[in-house]
Amino acid sequence: MTSPLTPLLTPLLEVRNVRKTYPRHDEPGRRVVLDDVSLTVSPGDVVCLIGSSGSGKSTLLRCLDLLEPIDDGVIEFQGREISDPLVDPRVVRRDIGMVFQAYNLFPHLSVLDNCTLAPRKVHGLSPAAARDRAHELLGRFGLAEHVHKHPDRLSGGQQQRVALVRALCTDPALLLLDEITAALDPELVGEVLDIVRDLAAAGTTMVLATHEMSFAREVATHVCFLDGGRIVEEGPPAQVLGAPEQERTRAFLRRVLPD
Amino acid sequence: MTGSATDWQPSERELARRRTRSRQHRHRVVVATVATVVVLGVLGAALVLSPGWPRVRATFLDLHHAKESLPTILDGFWLNVRMFLIAEPLILIAGLALALTRQARSAWLAPLRGLAVLYTDVVRGIPTLLLVFLFVFGMPALGLQGIPSSIFFWATVALVVSYSAYVAEVFRSGIESVHPSQLASAEALALSRGQTMRHVVVPQAVRRVVPPLLNDFVSLQKDTALVASVGLFDALFAAADYGNFNFNFTPYVVAALFFIAMTVPLARLCDVLARRLARRERAGAL
Ligand SMILES: Nc1ncnc2c1ncn2[C@@H]1O[C@H](COP(=O)(O)OP(=O)(O)OP(=O)(O)O)[C@@H](O)[C@H]1O
Ligand SMILES: [Mg+2]
Numbered sequence: 001m002t003s004p005l006t007p008l009l010t011p012l013l014e015v016r017n018v019r020k021t022y023p024r025h026d027e028p029g030r031r032v033v034l035d036d037v038s039l040t041v042s043p044g045d046v047v048c049l050i051g052s053s054g055s056g057k058s059t060l061l062r063c064l065d066l067l068e069p070i071d072d073g074v075i076e077f078q079g080r081e082i083s084d085p086l087v088d089p090r091v092v093r094r095d096i097g098m099v100f101q102a103y104n105l106f107p108h109l110s111v112l113d114n115c116t117l118a119p120r121k122v123h124g125l126s127p128a129a130a131r132d133r134a135h136e137l138l139g140r141f142g143l144a145e146h147v148h149k150h151p152d153r154l155s156g157g158q159q160q161r162v163a164l165v166r167a168l169c170t171d172p173a174l175l176l177l178d179e180i181t182a183a184l185d186p187e188l189v190g191e192v193l194d195i196v197r198d199l200a201a202a203g204t205t206m207v208l209a210t211h212e213m214s215f216a217r218e219v220a221t222h223v224c225f226l227d228g229g230r231i232v233e234e235g236p237p238a239q240v241l242g243a244p245e246q247e248r249t250r251a252f253l254r255r256v257l258p259d
Numbered sequence: 260m261t262g263s264a265t266d267w268q269p270s271e272r273e274l275a276r277r278r279t280r281s282r283q284h285r286h287r288v289v290v291a292t293v294a295t296v297v298v299l300g301v302l303g304a305a306l307v308l309s310p311g312w313p314r315v316r317a318t319f320l321d322l323h324h325a326k327e328s329l330p331t332i333l334d335g336f337w338l339n340v341r342m343f344l345i346a347e348p349l350i351l352i353a354g355l356a357l358a359l360t361r362q363a364r365s366a367w368l369a370p371l372r373g374l375a376v377l378y379t380d381v382v383r384g385i386p387t388l389l390l391v392f393l394f395v396f397g398m399p400a401l402g403l404q405g406i407p408s409s410i411f412f413w414a415t416v417a418l419v420v421s422y423s424a425y426v427a428e429v430f431r432s433g434i435e436s437v438h439p440s441q442l443a444s445a446e447a448l449a450l451s452r453g454q455t456m457r458h459v460v461v462p463q464a465v466r467r468v469v470p471p472l473l474n475d476f477v478s479l480q481k482d483t484a485l486v487a488s489v490g491l492f493d494a495l496f497a498a499a500d501y502g503n504f505n506f507n508f509t510p511y512v513v514a515a516l517f518f519i520a521m522t523v524p525l526a527r528l529c530d531v532l533a534r535r536l537a538r539r540e541r542a543g544a545l
Contacts (some may be wrong), residue, residue, distance in 0.1 A: 066448055073492055093449035104444035108462045118448035170448070 001033060005062045012174060012205055013041040013064070018073035020056075020063055020229075027259060033059050035229040039075070041174070041222075046200045048179075048216040049209040049235070051226035057209035059155065060226070061176045065098045066208065073125070094122060097167030098176040101183055105151040105166070111138065112147045115166045123170055130169070137165045141195055157188030164195055177208035203218065213256055217241050225249045264521075320511045328501040328510035335497030339483040342415050342493075346483075347476060349419045353524045354426030361427070362434055364452055375427070382424035388485050391417040395489045414486040422479050429471045433464035470533040477522045477529070484518070494518070 016036040020034035033056050041047055049057045062068045066076065066089040081090045105114050108139060115134035118127040125133070135169040141161050151159050160180055167175060168257055177196065193215050200206065200219040210216055216223055216237060223240040225233045225248075233246045245248050269277070306312060360368065360375040382390070394417040399408040406412075437460050445455040487495035496518055498510035 005545060067443060089446075090449045093447060096447075098444075098447040100440065101446075102440060104440045106441065106444075106459055106463075108466065118450060121454050121458065122449045131494060167450070173463060 003059050008251060010042075011076075012038070012041045012043050012045075012078060013207070014074075014076040015064070015071055016058075016074045016076075018075065019071045019146040020068065021058055030105045033229050034070075034096075035061065037226075037229070039224065039231070039234075041205060043173075043205050046202045046219050046222045047207045047222045047224065048220040049207065049224050049226055050211075050213070050216060050252075051256075055226040056229040057226055058178050059229075060209065061098070061178050061209060065096055065176055066092055090122075093172045096172065097170060097172035097174070099160075099163050099178065099180050101179045103151070103156075103163045103183070104212050105159055105163055108149055110150055111113070111143065111154070111162050114151065114162060115169045119169050134165065134169055137168055141165055142191075147226055152177070155188065156184050160184060160188075160192050161195060162191070163199050168199075173205065173218060175204055175206045175208075177206060177210075179209050179211060182211060211256070213241060213253070225252065227252070261369075269279070269531045275375040277302070284372045299472060319512055321507055323511040324501075324505060324514050328498065328513055331501060331511060332494050332513050332517065335492050336494035336514070338411070338486075338493045339480070339489065339518075340521070341417070342411070342483045342486065344482050345439050346415050346418045346422070346479065350422045350426050351424035351451070352478070355430050356426035357423060357431035358434060359456060359461075361431060379427055383428075384422060385421070387418070387421045387482055388488060389490060390421050391485050394416070394420070396430075410486075410489055410491050414489060414491060417481060418479065418485075422475060422482075423483075425475055426472065430469050430472075430474065431462065434460055434469035436467055437463050470536065472527050473525060473529040473532065478524050480522050481518055484514075 016038050018034055018037045019032065021030035021032050025142045026056065034192050037056075038059060038195075039047070040171075049060065051057055059068065070083055074081055074153070077092060078095070081087070082089075105111075106117070106184050109117065112131065113135055115138065116125075116127070116130035119130040119133065120127055135144075135147065137143055138242070141164070143158065143161055143165065146154055146158060151162065154162065160183075180196075181192050189212070193212065196206070196208070196215075197219055218237075223234065223237045224231050225240060225244075225246075225247050233240055233249045235242060240249065241253065242255060355475045357375050357379065360371050361379075363372060385393075391414055394413040395410050398406060398413050398416075434456075439462070441459055442455060445459045450458065484493060484495040487493050487499065490496070492500075494514045495511075498514040502508050
């Protein structure tokens, strides 16, 4: 399951038999959203989660960030079980960065303050050090001129890039990206994906949910196809996207790939 | 947009349109003026021609008595202003503290949370005038050592107690209106619950509740007059004092004008802030 390039490294993230249910609002009982999901992520891996809407991609990412409690299974991060209720989620999240589909920037703070809040308040960086780091990353991602603006003055693509920088400012060991281009106009998708491509090339470990199949084929070291809360097929992108074995994977790819 | 700004001349059609527009504008101004004058004239005539008008004018609108009573009412009004200025910041602090207590998640704070709910429920159920009586007459009657017995002190406390319950609810609605996705991203950045409140939720909530808060303060300014009923020499008490002595009610009108002079600017400020907020939220929705 580990990427062929890094077979000897211990996994950064290990997910075993995770189950997640939500209460049904109309009838008794619970609906299963993640069913027996297992996944291994080694340092430097870029894992792409694909699957139709409602297949559980966002839910899986939220469970990994401990934003949702799981109903069964084990999640290990950096060799420690983080699904243990005795583990403080805040300690875990210090090393995990998460970017949401709808950016979720803080509207009352400037771009710079959005990016320095967690480094200052959580990671104990001095204001000057946090500012320098944010300036450097914002500059690298073409946002230097927007540093002092408020998020509502930026385009969607710029806001999503700021959200990426905000997550990167704390130097996370693992980056979780939830369909970060889904809310963007087609011509803005490229500028955000370029950043992710750069991060992948720099060796950043990422788990990302995406609808961009060509992008997944290009950057992923590993692709998981989710359907109805289960990982139906997984493997290197060339195999899952190029020569899928499962009929459900083929049906999904026929629907999303134009050719 | 097209063509340079220098060689553009309005077309014949545009000039005609402008003439029509200014004619329409003049027409609207004339209609509005005439309508206002007619309505005010009818109301004024109904008042002045009513059989009791001479008596009313003599007892409520007497210039001599207005001048005579002005200095004492002004003195009394200064007490209202002082009480308002002291109570307002205390109410803001107490209200925000109550609202935050109700939002707290820590198990240690469970008893405080219950008390905060009880406090807002009970206090909002008691008429403010009754609270003033309870504090002004009840607290000194306890005879406890070191407790101030000043009426001004306890009347101010009563207003703070009463209004902080309302203001707490205003703050709470603001806090609850902050979208859960904001909490999720603060959580994902590993901020603690307290840091999330302090840096993410409360700043956004406060911005949203400024108009309803100002509304409560307009109401507080008027309610400082309740202290007249416990014998504090405020604007209303001064007016009543003068009126009863001289058998003339003009001082009441003078006192009312003072309160209007204080509340109208605040009410206009409410409007301006509410409008600006609405515009900003619309801009965000685009
Ligand atoms: N808070 C919740 N309460 C109840 N059901 C939920 C909740 N969140 C998600 N679900 C359900 O869980 C299922 C998986 O949702 P999820 O958001 O993970 O899908 P997804 O794969 O991310 O879809 P999309 O591609 O549309 O983002 C959906 O059927 C959804 O209705
Ligand atoms: Mg999703």
